[in-house]
Amino acid sequence: MFALSEDMDSLPDVYKLLSEELKGSGAVVLMPDSEGYGASIKRWSEHCEKRARAVVLPTTPSHVSTTLSFIRTHEIPFVVRGGGHSTSGSSSIEDGLVIDLSKMRNVTVDAEARTITAEGGTIWEDVDVEAAKFGLATVGGTVNHTGVGGLTLGGGYGYLSGRYGLTIDNLLAVDIVLASGELVRASKEENADLFWAVRGAGQNFGVVTAFVFKAYPQPDPVFAGTLVFLAEKLPGIVEFANKFHTANDGNQVLLWGFSCPPPLKAPVVLTQIFHNGDEAFAKTFFADLLALGPVVDTTAMVPYEKLNALLNPTAGFDGRKLFGGGAFKLPLSPVFVQALLGDFLDFISERDRMNESLMLFETVPYKKVVQVSNEAMSFSNRGDYYNVATCFKWFDPKLDAEIRDFSRALLKKASQAAGVIQDSAIRSVEGVGTYGNYSESDTPASEIYGSNAKKLAELKHKYDPDNLFSRGMRLVPRPVVVVN
Incomplete structure (x- = not known):
């Protein structure tokens, strides 16, 4: 596949043919000289912005099917864009085409x-706002301008996970356009093996044009907000996290980590707290944390549909960004976390404009999550541990490789020293300890899917035998591009 026999200079004519084929259908095809093209290649991370040869904006599944058929016929490299938040670059391409679902x-x-x-192109704000009109909610992310598709297909942790599990645990069905161009529904009743694969590795099997989620009553507001502490309070915050591990009832979430945000650019400990209930109970539950004396306290009762917007100011679209993921167990030693903070601060302080970088310990209760086995679907990150993430932000392209190496080393140190088992022999039992949505595209499939990787490869041959969907996490070897 993708043996490009045409001379590269003639390739733009191929995209003009696609534009003619879709003309009058309601789909839009943007070329580099088209109005709106510049906005269409913008991504959450600037280092993921690439100048595609063309961008197709479908409005129906049939547009997606037509585009995929055209891609197969003309052997055009392509990617799919949902919300554009991936820092692996899997939603961007040069010398190829973007199917933009926005x-x-x-x-x-x-x-x-x-x-x-x-x-397929919805963001979580769309879902939260519409569901709230009916007093309902489902398990979404923690930033509402992220795409529904990317988060869901990779797993999906959110504020309601402690009560209802992962986003994919609440996914009832998908409508998906396969590599063949065929539109099918996958659920527990229809194409069950495909549905198994989609829940964790969906980006490898087709373009999902619709998701059907289970919804839950959420008529009341929730207690949530940010607490910012001086770095000297870190030991007390770690002790509270240790207590949180056993004290929560699934209705609370504690996100905590460190950064050096503006305007002071001094090291601080950031926490985001959540309680699905009334303020009086929440303040009692989080009393020990509040007693540490935050220098900033934005906590309040908020409508659920506003909850996933609270972290938006810390997740803007400027700069180059890189996500990385690992895992940690509680209880943690404050001395150990203090050492991680030291490593983090030493690195970002020696490099220009990295003060908005963040290391985050996502203490999202997992008792409900682990009630589902790691064999029930392709997603394999269920175990007696929490996710830890790095989100580095910088502006100098010369730092790209250095930051990637440091992120991996810091997360490896955090995961191994925090007691998360990384032995592949037992990953099918304990979970892989690596969240696919935080991983880079060159991460081996076995690290993301554990013992499920073999079955995924077999299903890949069934549903995408020519490996058309070869970007992002690789289940089978990527085809070689030959340019004559």
Whole structure:
């Protein structure tokens, strides 16, 4: 596949043919000289912005099917863009085509059946706002301008995970356009093996044009907000996290980590707290944390549909960014976390404009998550541990490789020293300890899917035998591009 027999200078004519084929259908095809092209290649991370030869913006599944058929016929490299938040670069391409789903953002709620149907290009704000009109919610992310598709297909942790599990645990069905161009529904009743694969590795099997989620009553506001502490308070915060591990009832979340945000650019400990209930109970539950004396306290009762917007100011679209992921167990030693903070601060302080970087310990209760086995679907990151993430932000392209290496080393240190088992022989039992949505595209499939990788490879041959969907996490070897 993708043996490009045409001379590269003639390739733009191929995209003009696609534009003619879709003309009058409602789909839009943007070329580099088209109005709106510049905005279409923008991504959450600047280092993921690439000048595609063309961008297709479908509005229906049939547009996606037509585009995929065209891609197969002309052997055109391509990627799919949902929300554009991936820092692995898997939603961007040069010398190829982008299928951009951002014009497919309709959300439909069936209040009686308690289901939410979201088109493939929706962001979580679309889902949260529409569901709230009916007093409902589902498990989404923690930043509402992220894409529904990317988060869901990779797993999906959110504020409601402690109560209802992962986003994929609440996924009832998907409509997906396969490499063949065929539109099928996958659920536990239809194409069950494909549904197994989609829940964790969906980006490798097709373009999902609709997601159907289970919804839950959420008529009341929640208690949530940010607490910012001086770095000297870190030991007390670690001790509270240790207590949180056993004290929570699934209705609370504690996100905590360190950064050097503006305007002072001094090291601080950031915490985001959540309680799905009233303020009086929340303040009692988080009393020990509040007693540490935050220098900033934005906590309040907020409507659920506003919850996933609270962290938006810390997740802007400027700069180059890199996500990395690992895992940690509680209890943690404050001395150990203090050492991680020291490593983190030493690195970012010696390099220009990295003060908004963040290391985050995502203490999202997992008792409900681990009630589902790692064999129930392709997602394999269920175990007696929490996710730890790095999000580095910088502006100098010369730092790209150095930051990637440091992120990996810091997360490896955090995961191994924190007691998360990384032995592949038992990953099918304990979980892999690596969240696929935080991983880079060159991460081996076995590190993301554990013992499920073999079955995924077999299903890949069944549903995408020519490996058309070869970007992102690789389940089988990527095809070689030959340019004559």
